Amino acid sequence: MRLLGGFIGQWSSVAKEALDRTMIVAKFLCLLHVTNNYLCSSTLVYGPSMLPTLNLTGDVVLAEHVSTRLGMVGLGDVVLVRSPENPRKTVTKRIVGMEGDTVTFLVDPMNSDRCRTMVVPKGHVWIQGDNIYASKDSRHFGPVPYGLIQGKVCYRVWPLDGFGSLG
Amino acid sequence: MRNLPPFLMIVKEGLDKTLTVAKFLCALHVTNTYLCTSVMAQGPSMLPTFNLTGDLLLAERISARFGRVGPGDIVIIRSPENPRKIVAKRVKGVEGDSVTYVVEPKSSDRCETVVVPKGHVWIEGDNIYDSNDSRKFGAVPYGLIQGKVFWRIWPREGFGSVR
Numbered sequence: 001m002r003l004l005g006g007f008i009g010q011w012s013s014v015a016k017e018a019l020d021r022t023m024i025v026a027k028f029l030c031l032l033h034v035t036n037n038y039l040c041s042s043t044l045v046y047g048p049s050m051l052p053t054l055n056l057t058g059d060v061v062l063a064e065h066v067s068t069r070l071g072m073v074g075l076g077d078v079v080l081v082r083s084p085e086n087p088r089k090t091v092t093k094r095i096v097g098m099e100g101d102t103v104t105f106l107v108d109p110m111n112s113d114r115c116r117t118m119v120v121p122k123g124h125v126w127i128q129g130d131n132i133y134a135s136k137d138s139r140h141f142g143p144v145p146y147g148l149i150q151g152k153v154c155y156r157v158w159p160l161d162g163f164g165s166l167g
Numbered sequence: 168m169r170n171l172p173p174f175l176m177i178v179k180e181g182l183d184k185t186l187t188v189a190k191f192l193c194a195l196h197v198t199n200t201y202l203c204t205s206v207m208a209q210g211p212s213m214l215p216t217f218n219l220t221g222d223l224l225l226a227e228r229i230s231a232r233f234g235r236v237g238p239g240d241i242v243i244i245r246s247p248e249n250p251r252k253i254v255a256k257r258v259k260g261v262e263g264d265s266v267t268y269v270v271e272p273k274s275s276d277r278c279e280t281v282v283v284p285k286g287h288v289w290i291e292g293d294n295i296y297d298s299n300d301s302r303k304f305g306a307v308p309y310g311l312i313q314g315k316v317f318w319r320i321w322p323r324e325g326f327g328s329v330r
Contacts, residue, residue, distance in 0.1 A: 071250075071251075082310035084287065084308035084310065085284075085285050085286040086285070086286050087234070087308065087309040087310040088234075121304075122249070123250055124247065144308070145245070145307070145308065145311060146250040147245035147247065147310075147311050148308060148310050
């Protein structure tokens with residue numbers, strides 16, 4: 001009986017230490033999650049639609065989430081937007097028109113010079129990639145509701161030669 | 168510990184209590200954001216399902232995250248016209264569905280049929296005579312759905328699951 005008691009005692013102290021360490025890791029992950037959601041997060045963005053601002057093969061950028069919540073996102077900002085065509089995908093584009101603005105855009109610059117003009121409805125924004133020749137943006141799926149904007153890209157972290165704030 | 172002046176003891180106790188309250192609020196916030204939240208819905212657009220003067224509802228956030236929202240569900244959704252407003256409407260069609268709706272039921276019987284584009288849902292209020300919904304602002308991107316309403320808490324006569 002004493003042997004069994006000693007055995008359990010030894011295991012319970014190991015279990016307690018493991019639980020303490022796990023709690024520290026869990027608290028750190030919670031803090032990381034809160035920071036990512038409400039303050040600032042890092043994302044890998046890739047694709048040709050934002051050349052030459054962002055590289056084709058991938059850049060790690062810092063996006064802050066405070067401006068979107070306060071409604072302080074405006075014209076010319078590069079933003080992370082939940083895609084209106086696939087809610088699980090987040091895309092990076094530039095805001096070219098806010099609600100009430102009149103946007104003039106080239107419908108299909110690879111094939112023709114045809115322009116169209118549209119007024120951005122209330123509560124929406126018009127997003128376009130910097131590389132209009134290879135970008136799927138508001139010219140295809142129309143203005144995007146402001147509520148889909150996830151964050152504003154503010155800084156590039158990788159690659160190192162591109163390190164710095166993104167205009 | 169006994170040597171601390173009584174003032175510091177009070178400060179320490181105050182800090183402990185504040186920390187407990189802060190932890191409780193954090194847990195509440197996490198539950199509200201990821202599991203289940205309560206929402207007050209008012210207005211005429213969901214009569215007779217919800218009352219005009221306001222119902223307190225419970226909405227769960229898990230179905231929306233896993234893409235399991237379908238036609239017939241009542242959802243809370245961020246309004247595409249005003250991103251700070253959350254409205255409660257019923258989903259009438261998901262991407263790919265053909266939705267037939269009465270454009271302006273107060274004035275005429277004219278119907279229109281539209282196919283819901285990819286990644287969007289078609290929402291309508293139960294009271295089509297007085298509802299600002301997809302018939303006015305078009306199909307809404309799925310990403311704006313905040314949760315699915317499943318229970319009514321207040322008023323007490325309406326307490327129970329919401330279909």
